Amino acid sequence: MGRMIVTPPKGLSLPRWSEVWEAREVLWRFGLRDVVLRYRQTVVGVAWVIIQPLMSAGVFTIIFGNVADLPSGGMPYFLFTFAGMLGWNLFGGVVERSAPSLVANQSLVAKVFFPRMLVPMSSAFSVLIDFVVALGLMVVLLVVFGVNPGWAILTLPIWVMLAVLLGLGIGLAASTLLVRYRDVGYVLPWLLQLLFFATPVAYSLEAVPEQLEWLFTINPLSWLMESYRWALLGLDAPPLWQMLGVAGAAIVVMSAGLLVYQRFEREFADVI
Amino acid sequence: MRDTAISVEQLTKVYRINRRAAGIDRITDAVVDMLKNPLRRPTYDEFRAIQDVTFDIPWGEAVGIVGRNGAGKSTLLKLLTRITAPTEGLIDLGGRVGSLLEVGTGFHPELTGRENIYLNGALLGMTRKEIRRRFDEIVDFSGVEKFLETPVKRYSSGMYVRLAFSVAAHLETEILAIDEVLAVGDAEFQARSLAKMRSAAAEGRTVLYVSHQLHTVTALCSSAMYLDKGRLSHYGTVDGALEAYRESLASFRVEQRDASRREGTGEIRFDSVQVTQQQQSPTDDTVVVMRLPAAPHVPGSYFVSCHVEDHNGATIAQCDSRAVGEWFDPEQAHEVELTVRGLWLKPGTYSIKASVCQNGILDSWEAADVFDVLPQYPYPVQTSDEAFKAGLVLTDFSYERS
Numbered sequence A: 001m002g003r004m005i006v007t008p009p010k011g012l013s014l015p016r017w018s019e020v021w022e023a024r025e026v027l028w029r030f031g032l033r034d035v036v037l038r039y040r041q042t043v044v045g046v047a048w049v050i051i052q053p054l055m056s057a058g059v060f061t062i063i064f065g066n067v068a069d070l071p072s073g074g075m076p077y078f079l080f081t082f083a084g085m086l087g088w089n090l091f092g093g094v095v096e097r098s099a100p101s102l103v104a105n106q107s108l109v110a111k112v113f114f115p116r117m118l119v120p121m122s123s124a125f126s127v128l129i130d131f132v133v134a135l136g137l138m139v140v141l142l143v144v145f146g147v148n149p150g151w152a153i154l155t156l157p158i159w160v161m162l163a164v165l166l167g168l169g170i171g172l173a174a175s176t177l178l179v180r181y182r183d184v185g186y187v188l189p190w191l192l193q194l195l196f197f198a199t200p201v202a203y204s205l206e207a208v209p210e211q212l213e214w215l216f217t218i219n220p221l222s223w224l225m226e227s228y229r230w231a232l233l234g235l236d237a238p239p240l241w242q243m244l245g246v247a248g249a250a251i252v253v254m255s256a257g258l259l260v261y262q263r264f265e266r267e268f269a270d271v272i
Numbered sequence B: 001m002r003d004t005a006i007s008v009e010q011l012t013k014v015y016r017i018n019r020r021a022a023g024i025d026r027i028t029d030a031v032v033d034m035l036k037n038p039l040r041r042p043t044y045d046e047f048r049a050i051q052d053v054t055f056d057i058p059w060g061e062a063v064g065i066v067g068r069n070g071a072g073k074s075t076l077l078k079l080l081t082r083i084t085a086p087t088e089g090l091i092d093l094g095g096r097v098g099s100l101l102e103v104g105t106g107f108h109p110e111l112t113g114r115e116n117i118y119l120n121g122a123l124l125g126m127t128r129k130e131i132r133r134r135f136d137e138i139v140d141f142s143g144v145e146k147f148l149e150t151p152v153k154r155y156s157s158g159m160y161v162r163l164a165f166s167v168a169a170h171l172e173t174e175i176l177a178i179d180e181v182l183a184v185g186d187a188e189f190q191a192r193s194l195a196k197m198r199s200a201a202a203e204g205r206t207v208l209y210v211s212h213q214l215h216t217v218t219a220l221c222s223s224a225m226y227l228d229k230g231r232l233s234h235y236g237t238v239d240g241a242l243e244a245y246r247e248s249l250a251s252f253r254v255e256q257r258d259a260s261r262r263e264g265t266g267e268i269r270f271d272s273v274q275v276t277q278q279q280q281s282p283t284d285d286t287v288v289v290m291r292l293p294a295a296p297h298v299p300g301s302y303f304v305s306c307h308v309e310d311h312n313g314a315t316i317a318q319c320d321s322r323a324v325g326e327w328f329d330p331e332q333a334h335e336v337e338l339t340v341r342g343l344w345l346k347p348g349t350y351s352i353k354a355s356v357c358q359n360g361i362l363d364s365w366e367a368a369d370v371f372d373v374l375p376q377y378p379y380p381v382q383t384s385d386e387a388f389k390a391g392l393v394l395t396d397f398s399y400e401r402s
Helices: A017-022 A024-041 A045-067 A077-098 A106-111 A118-145 A150-180 A184-198 A210-217 A220-233 A240-265 B027-036 B073-080 B113-123 B128-142 B157-169 B187-202 B214-220 B238-247 B249-257
Strands: A004-006 B006-018 B044-057 B062-067 B088-093 B097-100 B175-179 B206-210 B223-228 B231-236 B272-275 B286-292 B303-309 B315-320 B334-340 B348-357 B361-373
Touching (some): A017 A024, A024 A118, A024 B113, A045 A118, A077 A118, A077 A150, A077 A184, A077 A220, A118 A220, A150 A184, A150 A220, A150 A240, A220 A240, B044 B231, B062 B073, B062 B187, B062 B214, B073 B088, B073 B175, B113 B128, B113 B157, B128 B157, B157 B187, B175 B187, B187 B206, B187 B214, B206 B214, B214 B238, B223 B238, B231 B238, B238 B249, B249 B348, B249 B361, B272 B348, B272 B361, B286 B303, B286 B348, B303 B334, B315 B334
Parallel strands (some): B097 B175, B175 B206
Antiparallel strands (some): A004 B088, B006 B044, B006 B088, B223 B231, B272 B286, B286 B334, B303 B315, B303 B348, B348 B361
16 A cells, blocks of 8 residues: 555545545444344334334325325325335435434544544445335335336336435535534424425325425425336326436535535544 | 655644634524624634654654643644644655554444454454454454353453454554553453554554553653654653653643643642652651632532652552542632651652542642652662662562561
């Protein structure tokens, strides 16, 4: 290995990717730790992953499907919201778990050197595992309800990746800010909840009044939700520009998150 | 291209304490503050932890870093291990740096011994292949093989520390940085750890060792640095560094007289701490008189603790007032006299470190007073100095034939 030159931090700089790559074992071990802890400690660990989206989808079916009697593109309302929850939980889960990760591991950050972005990144692991479990349930539901999503299901990995990237971008920035401002931890869940209701997860775009439609048209998360339902349920595909837009948004958000992270990374040990 | 283990050029680390933003740790406050004073530039108090330090460390050295409290030892190590970034200057590292700033960093209580070895190893910079190759050695060295599948929260503290140290001791990085971890573990384990570090240096790796205990530096290191208020005032032989450390006592004492520069919260600070007999013989009792002001606003009672330290900074005796059931009421001023009996000090210079404590430290006055023990030996027969060289203290002893 060559020599390593350390100099004072300059304004904006890219992460040293070679270093991140060399420390990939840390990513894997952290991810494994989260998964092991989650599923070993709680007997309900696995059950929770299934129960949570099932219950949420059930409640939304009652409220939006039965009480408000909203349309769902001809799908059973339960299946419709469950597919939405699957996509949303991926995005929201990554944000929720990555944001507090740096503060939760502050003793590490202050005592050993490693590319710290691996800490928030590793939280995506346990979210992905949860997703896989819930996806298994989704397959069962598709069979039960006799819905065939068609070839669009092949695009699912793309949407999974984009949801994780979107979540990680926000999570990286939030975890960085949280080091300095602890109240971000209170604001974030509230923002996520607002975002949840502003995005067609539990209801469909059909139910949106025409004069408000633009609000949803500019929300990349609603593009993502539409793409999920297209892939999982075979509903109408969103316009191509929206699909590409999700990818664009994911890249922009991830880059912005990285920049915020990179700007403050080298001060972590001094602040924490 | 250099061929040193570590080269450092004009390294400076400044901690900036934002005066106005002190205490702003909420984003809402930060935004409000920005709206209230949109044009004011933040003002900072600067604290130079490391100042203009330059050195080259060749391969295969075991370098001790010594200095008094707050001299910047730990900051220097944090810079070299890249935990914190320099403000100015350059660090040029010839290889990977493994750090051991605190044993057990990254250990998770719910994970098993095996899982923690992998997690901790990865954090310290080992690849999976390296950990796998050294796994058996690590387990052997720690002696916890029976409990590998047990969560470490069920470990005794000794087992925990042994496992943690073993992982770190098997790091294969070219440079190894250690901050006083040898203070932990039992005597046998400490000896094994010392041997491990010696062999690391013998293999041509470079070891950096920060310590308050100068005698371990003597035992372990081939060269040493002495840091004084963030500046490198000596880099060379271990003896030279220890000499510099001893010589700094006088100026350090002057500094410590300024109560604001001492450690502790400052709610109660000593008015004075004096040894009544500046020169004494080894068998004399040491009497220390302490004056403490009244501090009616401090709730609860407090205790005091005096350490007798030798000229290398090693603590010879701790006289804690808790041990004899003495607690003091802050409502009143106190004049306290401590008598240390039955301690036969070797000839040399000693200092008293006095502390006022409750839950935390209120005042900690290092080298509050010094005294000399005269070169007399309280034994019936005069003999060569060889007879007294080893050992930290003298003692009353006899030999009898049966």
